[in-house]
Amino acid sequence: MAFDPLPEHHFTFGLWTVGNIGRDPFGNPTRQPLAPEYIVHKLSELGAYGVNLHDNDLVPIDATASERDAIVSSFKKALVESGMKVPMATTNLFSDAAFKDGAFTNANAQIRAYAIQKAMNSMDLGAELGAETYVFWGGREGAEVDAGGNALDAIAHMREAFNFLASYSQEQGYNYRFALEPKPNEPRGDIYLPVVGAALGFIATLEQPHLFGVNPEFAHETMAGLNFVHAIAQAIDAGKLFHIDLNDQKMGRFDQDLRFGAENIKSAFLLVKLLEDTGYAGMKHFDAHALRTEDEAGVWDFARGCMRTYLMLKEKAAQFNADAEIQAIIAAYKVKDESLSSLSKSYSTSNAAALKAHSFDRAALGARGPGLERLDQLTVDLLLGMR
Numbered sequence: 276m277a278f279d280p281l282p283e284h285h286f287t288f289g290l291w292t293v294g295n296i297g298r299d300p301f302g303n304p305t306r307q308p309l310a311p312e313y314i315v316h317k318l319s320e321l322g323a324y325g326v327n328l329h330d331n332d333l334v335p336i337d338a339t340a341s342e343r344d345a346i347v348s349s350f351k352k353a354l355v356e357s358g359m360k361v362p363m364a365t366t367n368l369f370s371d372a373a374f375k376d377g378a379f380t381n382a383n384a385q386i387r388a389y390a391i392q393k394a395m396n397s398m399d400l401g402a403e404l405g406a407e408t409y410v411f412w413g414g415r416e417g418a419e420v421d422a423g424g425n426a427l428d429a430i431a432h433m434r435e436a437f438n439f440l441a442s443y444s445q446e447q448g449y450n451y452r453f454a455l456e457p458k459p460n461e462p463r464g465d466i467y468l469p470v471v472g473a474a475l476g477f478i479a480t481l482e483q484p485h486l487f488g489v490n491p492e493f494a495h496e497t498m499a500g501l502n503f504v505h506a507i508a509q510a511i512d513a514g515k516l517f518h519i520d521l522n523d524q525k526m527g528r529f530d531q532d533l534r535f536g537a538e539n540i541k542s543a544f545l546l547v548k549l550l551e552d553t554g555y556a557g558m559k560h561f562d563a564h565a566l567r568t569e570d571e572a573g574v575w576d577f578a579r580g581c582m583r584t585y586l587m588l589k590e591k592a593a594q595f596n597a598d599a600e601i602q603a604i605i606a607a608y609k610v611k612d613e614s615l616s617s618l619s620k621s622y623s624t625s626n627a628a629a630l631k632a633h634s635f636d637r638a639a640l641g642a643r644g645p646g647l648e649r650l651d652q653l654t655v656d657l658l659l660g661m662r
């Protein structure tokens with residue numbers, strides 16, 4: 276059937292996403308936990324490519340070495356049986372009370388060292404499962420109280436941790452690329468490196484910046500009131516879009532983790548179009564979960580819905596690109612002027628002099644309407660199936 280996902284679409288889910296038990300700060304779980312092996316088989320039946328995990332989604336934090344090995348071998352068996360991959364792994368550096376005031380950025384040197392130890396063990400696990408992308412989401416790396424003066428130190432501590440772990444990865448012969456995942460707040464009042472632009476700026480200060488990129492999440496930029504499509508464009512331009520977390524979110528709400536496309540359908544469309552038009556080849560990870568109202572059937576409806584919406588929007592993007600009227604408006608919008616572009620593209624003494632001497636018809640430039648109302652309406656018509 277059309278819009279049925281296939282492994283070649285590279286859709287992934289986290290164990291923690293479809294495995295979410297529907298707990299929130301005010302309410303107890305509404306669903307039973309699902310075994311990792313069961314999740315792997317179900318996602319495979321639905322057409323996903325792979326499953327991602329935090330260390331403790333699979334191995335409890337207090338497991339002994341032999342317990343760990345038994346758990347991992349049973350999980351690997353499910354991967355082999357289903358053909359599912361583990362493209363991305365990450366560390367839970369936020370649930371345990373030890374990390375209540377941060378992990379890599381904690382003001383306590385003992386907790387920072389423990390966080391690095393835990394991340395090394397988790398990287399070993401991810402590598403054993405075949406992961407090639409390692410995500411750092413610093414959910415607890417933030418503050419409510421800045422009077423301790425940690426904000427500047429935190430950045431330096433984070434840099435030390437990432438430099439250390441990148442070298443560890445290389446010495447082990449792991450093939451990791453690291454993806455930093457920004458979020459403005461929740462669970463901390465303020466999280467360090469709150470948005471994609473902040474992460475991109477920070478990466479340039481690392482010892483091996485080529486190993487680091489970003490894992491932007493739709494909901495996170497939206498929580499900050501920012502434009503996710505713009506953030507992705509900047510990440511693509513920088514060659515840093517290593518991974519992406521797809522979901523949805525109403526601005527100004529708590530962290531909702533809604534099904535992809537559930538809320539901001541036009542932004543979701545423009546996002547899919549950007550990813551497809553630029554040939555994004557990484558994983559499309561749905562970092563979201565079923566509403567707390569749902570039972571297990573609702574969980575799989577949620578998972579199916581994320582993938583189906585992506586594929587429907589992908590088809591809409593192709594339709595948009597093939598729509599002659601839409602493309603004519605875009606062509607007219609992007610006014611070309613070869614001779615002026617050749618002057619302004621790169622600096623030279625003569626280009627500067629020629630540009631200074633050029634006479635512009637400022638009134639005419641200001642009078643022209645670019646046709647965006649019509650273009651946007653045609654986009655809406657197309658999305659609503661009227662074209």
Ligand code: GCO
Pocket residue numbers: 365410411412414456458492520530562
């Ligand atoms: C969140 C985050 C997490 C991370 C995950 C993997 O808001 O809780 O998006 O789901 O993506 O920890 O890094």
Ligand code: MN
Pocket residue numbers: 492494495530532562
């Ligand atoms: Mn999130």
Ligand code: MN
Pocket residue numbers: 412456492520562
């Ligand atoms: Mn995420």
